[in-house]
Amino acid sequence: MIKVENLTKQFKKNVVLKNISLSIEQNEVIVVIGPSGGGKSTFLRCLNSLEKPTFGKIYFNDLDINDKNNDINKIREKISMVFQQFNLFPHKTALENIILAPIKLNIMNIEEATKRGIELLDLVGLSDKANEYPKNLSGGQKQRVAIARSLAMQPDVILFDEPTSALDPEMIKEVLDVMKGLVGKVTMIVVTHEMNFAKEVGTRLLFLDSGEVIEDSKPLAFFNDPQTDRAKSFLDKIL
Amino acid sequence: MILLDISKLYDFSFFFNQQVILDLISGLFCTLSIAFFGIIIGIIIGIILAIGKLVGNKFVRGVVTVYINFVRGTPLLLQLYMLYYVPAFIWHEMSGASLNWSNYIVGMLAVGLNSAAYVGEIFRAGINSVDKGQFEAASSLGFDYKTSLKLIIMPQAIKNILPALGNEFIALTKETAIISVIGARDLMFYSKQATAITYNPFTPLFMAGILYFIVVYSLTKGVSIIERKFAND
Structure with a gap:
């Protein structure tokens, strides 16, 4: 590979x-x-x-x-990447961080991406944080969102x-x-x-x-x- | 023996000179329009300079750097004279005809081209102030440079850019006064003219000062409102 x-x-x-x-x-x-x-x-x-x-x-x-x-x-x-410093986009919510790339790169439409984004948040155990901005998340939560974001592209x-x-x-x-x-x-x-x-x-x-x-x-x-x-x-x- | 007729110092008689008042108002509009178009030129060329410096090849970066350093390292007055005399001189040497470039246009270009250098640096510094990791995260998801800039970097950079940009425009508005030296009929020009007509330096300059102050103070307030709005997001 x-x-x-x-x-x-x-x-x-x-x-x-x-x-x-x-x-x-x-x-x-x-x-x-x-x-x-x-x-x-x-x-x-x-x-x-x-x-x-x-x-x-x-x-x-x-x-x-x-x-x-x-x-x-x-x-x-x-080939997704997860960083030491998370590098979440601070002006986007957890869910928006996850679905931004699939939508803007025309991989999925908004409904599909949102559905998948919610599934991914569920997978990393953060369903309740979908609409939180990164500054309101702990380090561990940020990194889990970052992992969900990297998964959203189905790498x-x-x-x-x-x-x-x-x-x-x-x-x-x-x-x-x-x-x-x-x-x-x-x-x-x-x-x-x-x-x-x-x-x-x-x-x-x-x-x-x-x-x-x-x-x-x-x-x-x-x-x-x-x-x-x-x-x-x-x-x-x-x- | 009267050495000084104090009453002359506060001779407000020209307030009733309709022509002087009309002149000052038309001068004010000239100042406002020069500032407005100067800002537009400054933003457009400033953004081009910033992009040139961020993504241009060695040659483009070199040209932009020289331009920015020249503009920031020499007086605006010198740049204004250069723009006023040099193209006209070259045109005359080459074609034998004289160049009828209005001093209004020359003044606007001088102010705008000067401001562009500062705006360019403001944009570049604002973009560079965003953590490098943001670019890397965007790239790692498959965004190209342009899309990363638009979706990820600029929304964050704008918070740093706006206050500096607002201050630059306030400074620019005040600096437009310099174009009166090449005969552009702005507020400064008419206040000097009124001084010459009335032999009274006090009231015309003071009145021009008040008008400048009203404009600049409103701009300052406007800028801080916009700043607050963006800071809250």
Whole structure:
């Protein structure tokens, strides 16, 4: 579904990603972990072309997403993203946040989109917050609305960029629970520091450090028996 | 020996000079229309400048930057003279004929083109003040740049843009007085003329001052009403 070939990303002279190649299959739940500054977020942001690779190519369903001949906006309709800072639209209500894109991009008419939007709010447990503005929602509620918004486009892939890092501890679970509910329905790529989530839910784990994929394995195998010294020292520090 | 005839200082006799009053009123309309069209020119060209600076290629951005820096870095009076003399000079050198550009139009263009630089910066700064994450969220849903700007960014930027824009228009209205130096018949022009006719600097200038004040004060009030309305949304 997604194919990454020799992805290298530099900011000026600073090499953030070094020659990463891998492919991602449908309905995988990939957790990306590693130390801060290791390139996790940049890797994720390259997958929907929010960052352009310095070298290398990324294919989504065999389309080169950075090829000018392919409409990146059409591709992005199928690759949603959930951000650390939620990035809800503050001038729209929770429901409007969810239905804006499907309506304005002519995917659904207003009635369909509203019906689907209400279903999605129900799915994330916020039916009663449809008409609230983001400023009246807690962090966890905002992030759940953001997940509903990303689902509204019926994407094939959702990229989660540290979705719980900006949340108070007691709100992390409600967001992770919503994410667990999506397993098997959509391909998920999750940059996270939630090791229990990675262990429990991930079908595959990427350990990124200094811009390289150091380990690409099953989560349980990674946590129980890391193959590299760098992974071992990382796990020593966090567990 | 009387050194100073105090009574002359408050000689209001010209109030009864109908011609002077009519002149001042026509001057007021000239000032208002210059301000109005100056604002229109300022907004239209200002938006074009802002778009050029935000999405233009290197060349466009360079041209816009030079223009904005020039306008903001030199006196309006200089720009007015340049616009008044330079095109006429070039036209004369090239065709031998004289250029009959009305000083009203020149004044309006000078004020508008000057304001455009400030308006451009106001729009650019307003758009940049919106969190980058908003653009990213909009892009990640599949919106192109133009649609993101329209649906997501501008509704948020407008709160920052409006107060600054209102202040710019108030300043512009006052600065239109400068066009009297090229002979455009605005309020300033007629108040100076009345001074010359009546040998009385006090009353014409004071009356012009009151008229300017009424206009600018109403604008200030209007702007703050609009601001409050947007701040509440």
